Amino acid sequence: MNPSILKESLLGNSQLKSKTVFLLLTGITFFIRFPFFFRDYIDRDESTFILLGQSWVDGYLPYTQLWDLKPPLTFAFFASIIFLFGKSFVAIRLLGALLVATTAFFTYKITSKMTTTQVALWCGIFCIVLLSLFGSLQGVMSEHLCMAFFVPSMYLIISKKGPIWLLLAGLLMGIAVMVKLNMAYPVLLLGLFLVIELFNKQKKSTLWNVLAFGTGVLLVILLTILPYYMSGQLEVWWKSVILAPLEYSEARRFSLLKLAPTFIVIGVFLFYCWKNAIISVKDRTSLILFMAICGVLFSFFKGGRINGHYLIQIHPMLVIFLGIFLNRLFLRNRLKISRKLLFLLLLIPAESYMEYVNIVKNKIERGTFFNGEGFTVPKYILENKLETDTIFFLGYHIGYWNLGVLPPTLAATHPSNICRDELYPFFDNPRKNSLEELKYIMEEIKPKTVVVRKGRLVFDRDEFEENEYIDAYLAKHYTVAATVEKAEILQRKEISKQ
Incomplete structure (x- = not known):
């Protein structure tokens, strides 16, 4: 196939302004997630994060008054919202929606490096869908929070040059790790990728990039340790942030048969992408995405379990390859998006439509949208x-x-x-x-x-x-x-x- 044809999109080649795309993705995110702003709870993990956030606002470091199995920056996010807005479910869910929109926007930005802006826009939209529907994803999960930092960091590594940008990328990666500890694996793989680039290019500027990236990651981790060190509770941080998750992983492993379907489906798809040059060693962007997916998958294997909301950590990268694959499929077979297909796409947020009905019904019966x-x-x-x-x-x-x-x-x-x-x-x-x-x-x-x-x-x-x-x-x-x-x-x- 002629490579120039692959740059043709289903909807043409017109350019879209980043501001317009961000507003559009934010609007779609808000529409899908808005009716869930008024739910008491959507997932028990979210409720727990709120409790620990409130405890922090009340003056207690995480793991001292209340305890849960997440790194401290998960609770810092909720503590910040509670500190600024008080006990507001709407504020928490609104900021959660902005996290999803941010992830989708940078998914769009990365995709636009590999294909047309229209295909990239579709990838951004479907990123919102995968991060917002099907199960308990309408709440604010730690996976939503970590990906809102991880995906922009990947974009910086892909598109920006210079130690200042790589320092910022490292800081964002460090935040992602201190929200979800398993993200240490993809971060480590991406760090190794930068080191390999250093040896291949043998440029002084590349050395500074590597050092800046590593410094950013370590700086965030050290900053989370600091309040525990200053209060003489360093052991609390070590036990709760490092040792407890390791023990939990060993004690709560799924059987290999339960893990296998996810690995097989994703593995076969990635292999297809590799064979068809969607992933290529000559394409730095696709290689970075591939390594990030492998890192997350390895963390699932190492942790021995996969829950539905864990897949949020892989959806933004996977949806990029899927979007490019579908675009090629449509072009190769000269297919067009029919009105019937567009209608079916509009049915995808059925959960949101039902929840809109639910909050209106609750308002009529009980006088409040909160339910x-x-x-x-x-x-x-x-x-x-x-x-x-x-x-x-x-x-x-x-x-x-x-x-x-x-x-x-x-x-x-x-x-x-x-x-x-x-x-x-x-x-x-x-x-x-x-x-x-x-x-x-x-x-x-x-x-x-x-x-x-x-x-x-x-x-x-x-x-x-x-x-x-x-x-x-x-x-x-x-x-x-x-x-x-x-x-x-x-x-x-x-x-x-x-």
Whole structure:
């Protein structure tokens, strides 16, 4: 095929201004994600990040008052929003939408280095879709945050020259790592790529680029250590940021059969791209993208698990190759985008359309766009003056934030963490396993109010002993005070009745 033909796009060759593209991508992102601004919670991880962000605003470093398995800059993002805007779900989700739009924009910018601006624009749009729909991606996840720094950093490495730009790229990469620790693998691969360039070119300027990049990455990591060092809590950082994730990876690995489909599909596609020169050693941009994908995939293999939202870390790079592949396919077969196909594309954000209906319905019925048990349960508790000092959310734990109270223990910050015995040593938990932790909460703290998901197991199906204990204990010592939507509010029985 004539290489010049490959530069022809489905929609022509007209140039688009960066400002126009950014506004367009931001508008699409806002349209898709806006109705979810009013949800109480979309993913339990997001709720946990909010709790730790609030704790930081209240003067407690991450891992000291509350604890979760993420590097500190994840919580810094939420702390910054809470500090500036208060307890605002809209502010958090709005900033989250800007993160997605930023990732999509720099996906567009990188793609435009390899093909036409129109194909690049489609890649940016589908990046928004993949980062916003299908599951729990409408919330603000740590993957959204890290990619909003990682993808712009790749763009700087690809398109800019000079140590100042590479220092900035390193700083952005360092932030990405201190949001999602597994991003250390693609960052390391990209660093090795720059080193190989240094040996190939043997230029002094390239040496300064490598040093600037490495300095930027290390500087961010050191800055996250600094507040712990200054407060004499360096060990807290080391255990929580480095040792705990390593232990978690070893203890919570998926089987190879469960990992295989993702690796096979992506591997076959990348091999096709390589054979058809979409990825080429002669094309620096495609090679950088390929190495970034390999780094993320290796981190999945090393971590031994892949959850749906993990794939956010690979979608921006993968969608670029997919966009170029589809463009070639359409050109080779002289296909055109029909009106029927455009109509089908408009159906993709079906989740958003349904949520628009949901918030309007909620406004009519309850007088507010804000919806979900994270709002309605705390409202019921406050209106009925139920005990909140020792409240225990086994579901809808964003309720802690709306009530202005804390989980009963560090392990209960994220309800699932209770069952992660392997993490207990890293925040010096005096209890040794999940059953001891549950018994301590239920039999010593004795929460007066407990919130659970109606008709659902409290913990994952695999946690047999924990589910058996908590179900039996709640049945014996608690009674259902109210059912609010899909939540049950339980009240501890009087001592005389126990």
